Amino acid sequence: MTKLGIFFETNDKAPVFPIIPFFPLFLHFNRMSMLDYTSFLFNPVFGENTYVVYDETKECVIIDPGCSSPREEERLFSFIDSNRLKPVMVLNTHGHIDHIMGNAAVCNRYHVKAAASAAARPYFTDAEQQFRFFGLQGQGTFPLPEGVLHDGDIVKVGTGQLEVIATPGHTEGCISFYAEVEGAVFTGDALFCRSIGRTDMRGGDYERLCKSIRERLYHLPDDTDVLPGHGQMTSIGEEKDFNPFVTG
Numbered sequence: 218m219t220k221l222g223i224f225f226e227t228n229d230k231a232p233v234f235p236i237i238p239f240f241p242l243f244l245h246f247n248r249m250s251m252l253d254y255t256s257f258l259f260n261p262v263f264g265e266n267t268y269v270v271y272d273e274t275k276e277c278v279i280i281d282p283g284c285s286s287p288r289e290e291e292r293l294f295s296f297i298d299s300n301r302l303k304p305v306m307v308l309n310t311h312g313h314i315d316h317i318m319g320n321a322a323v324c325n326r327y328h329v330k331a332a333a334s335a336a337a338r339p340y341f342t343d344a345e346q347q348f349r350f351f352g353l354q355g356q357g358t359f360p361l362p363e364g365v366l367h368d369g370d371i372v373k374v375g376t377g378q379l380e381v382i383a384t385p386g387h388t389e390g391c392i393s394f395y396a397e398v399e400g401a402v403f404t405g406d407a408l409f410c411r412s413i414g415r416t417d418m419r420g421g422d423y424e425r426l427c428k429s430i431r432e433r434l435y436h437l438p439d440d441t442d443v444l445p446g447h448g449q450m451t452s453i454g455e456e457k458d459f460n461p462f463v464t465g
């Protein structure tokens with residue numbers, strides 16, 4: 218499986234932390250190093266959720282930076298800077314404009330690369346067509362992500378990690394990021410609270426999206442927090458019970 222820089226490992230490697238039963242301090246350290254996150258609601262038109270994920274080492278990744286104005290960029294930057302976080306990468310769940318608008322600003326300011334799935338890359342180059350779809354005049358540059366993520370890749374964040382889960386259907390190449398230790402999954406526009414992503418845009422496939430949700434996301438533990446690209450958070454168990462589009 219392809220690796221990207223020093224932050225990625227494939228799933229089939231040895232566990233990051235070996236089990237040392239007679240060394241409880243080690244386990245304590247492990248528990249103290251859990252990932253945390255802060256979310257931002259950006260873009261008055263799209264209402265997109267941007268997430269900053271970090272741990273006590275202060276390393277962080279920015280998932281779907283959707284800041285759509287200098288003012289929103291400043292909100293994101295001031296949070297990162299005032300908490301002395303050290304961005305190591307931008308991660309994109311997919312290539313829709315509302316999820317990538319802040320890529321260039323974040324990458325330029327912190328000298329980091331963006332990563333997305335290979336199938337998401339064409340969306341970065343048809344941004345003007347996406348703007349037109351929504352009747353917007355928008356323009357702008359959306360540099361191609363330099364990193365390519367695959368299903369099962371592990372993204373290191375400090376001492377924590379996120380697993381890439383392929384969840385196509387809303388677009389081609391949609392991925393989710395699963396924090397297994399913390400019990401949380403960042404689903405982009407695949408799964409929302411009581412809803413699912415639209416499938417009427419380029420590369421959308423309703424059956425494929427339902428299959429992604431049923432076979433990949435609903436297999437996660439019921440108490441897993443779902444942190445979507447739009448709207449409020451929910452859990453896998455709640456969506457299995459109450460989501461009107463895909464029941465578990």
Ligand SMILES: [Zn+2]
Pocket residue numbers: 311313387406
């Ligand atoms: Zn989308």
